[in-house]
Amino acid sequence: AFMLSRYESEFLELECIGVGEFGAVYKCVKRLDGCLYAIKRSRQPLAGSANEQLALKEVYAHAVLGHHPHVVRYYSAWAEDDHMIIQNEYCDGGSLNGAIVKREAKGEPFTEAELKDLLLQVSVGLKYIHGSGLVHLDIKPSNIFICHRPSAIVMGEGESEEEDDGNPSARVIYKIGDLGHVTSATSPQVEEGDSRFLASEVLHEDYSNLPKADIFALGLTVLLAAGASPLPLNGDQWHSLREGRLPKLPQELSPPFRCLLQLLLEPDPTKRPSARELCKHTVLREKRTE
Numbered sequence: 001a002f003m004l005s006r007y008e009s010e011f012l013e014l015e016c017i018g019v020g021e022f023g024a025v026y027k028c029v030k031r032l033d034g035c036l037y038a039i040k041r042s043r044q045p046l047a048g049s050a051n052e053q054l055a056l057k058e059v060y061a062h063a064v065l066g067h068h069p070h071v072v073r074y075y076s077a078w079a080e081d082d083h084m085i086i087q088n089e090y091c092d093g094g095s096l097n098g099a100i101v102k103r104e105a106k107g108e109p110f111t112e113a114e115l116k117d118l119l120l121q122v123s124v125g126l127k128y129i130h131g132s133g134l135v136h137l138d139i140k141p142s143n144i145f146i147c148h149r150p151s152a153i154v155m156g157e158g159e160s161e162e163e164d165d166g167n168p169s170a171r172v173i174y175k176i177g178d179l180g181h182v183t184s185a186t187s188p189q190v191e192e193g194d195s196r197f198l199a200s201e202v203l204h205e206d207y208s209n210l211p212k213a214d215i216f217a218l219g220l221t222v223l224l225a226a227g228a229s230p231l232p233l234n235g236d237q238w239h240s241l242r243e244g245r246l247p248k249l250p251q252e253l254s255p256p257f258r259c260l261l262q263l264l265l266e267p268d269p270t271k272r273p274s275a276r277e278l279c280k281h282t283v284l285r286e287k288r289t290e
């Protein structure tokens with residue numbers, strides 16, 4: 001087009017880092033500030049369509065959620081050339097899904113200490129989202145992004161609002177991303193997320209405990225990081241994963257941690273711990289056992 005779009009004038013596109021039916025995500029550098037951003041460009045949904053609703057809910061959620069260390073940060077969104085564009089924080093460590101694939105390939109699933117760190121960090125992010133009266137509804141490894149905290153203490157004007165989660169030793173920071181399914185926990189318009197991570201009560205349209213559906217999906221997410229085999233989309237295996245039994249794992253986990261994971265997958269959502277309870281859970285708080 002003769003008129004340079006805002007996307008082209010403000011950003012230099014470095015590489016495509018993801019493609020889906022939604023559109024594509026690019027790693028870009030903003031010409032003005034020289035910083036990296038992840039920018040998703042998707043086809044402008046038809047005005048008044050369900051997809052338009054989804055696109056708007058994503059932007060509303062980011063606007064409401066503001067800044068949190070364990071939620072991917074939102075910078076801007078706009079429409080042009082028949083596309084919707086959202087500019088988010090670029091997480092330099094890829095997605096948790098990518099990390100799981102890499103570790104599996106090397107035959108090194110996450111250790112119990114790493115699994116506890118993952119569960120604790122994502123619980124802190126979920127506590128913030130749930131505390132804002134919202135639910136994510138698409139928690140899964142490909143929607144959790146990794147930032148590598150700089151090893152040296154970065155001098156200079158640190159961002160004051162990023163309160164630390166009190167974990168000085170963590171070199172890896174997990175951030176909840178893709179808010180495309182976020183909705184109100186109390187007056188929800190539920191757009192189901194990935195069926196592999198869907199709690200059975202949501203499949204049966206029981207929306208009375210939506211925050212606990214995020215907890216269920218988080219339980220399956222941690223199990224995958226622990227080395228569980230890929231999750232079924234449907235069928236008998238799908239149902240047996242929702243009867244409260246843990247799938248086979250390639251590693252022995254300590255009984256207290258196994259119990260906690262089992263609780264996350266409880267068929268009865270009221271028996272699953274809340275994000276707030278997980279953040280205080282002794283199993284996750286104790287010093288590293290090894």
Ligand SMILES: Cn1cc(CCO)c2c3c(c(-c4ccccc4Cl)cc21)C(=O)NC3=O
Nearest residue numbers: 017018025038040088089090091093094178
């Ligand atoms: C596929 N993919 C890869 C990455 C980079 C990981 O090193 C990524 C990011 C995002 C997103 C994203 C997800 C959903 C909506 C908007 C965006 Cl920008 C997708 C991403 C996002 O919001 N921030 C990212 O880093």
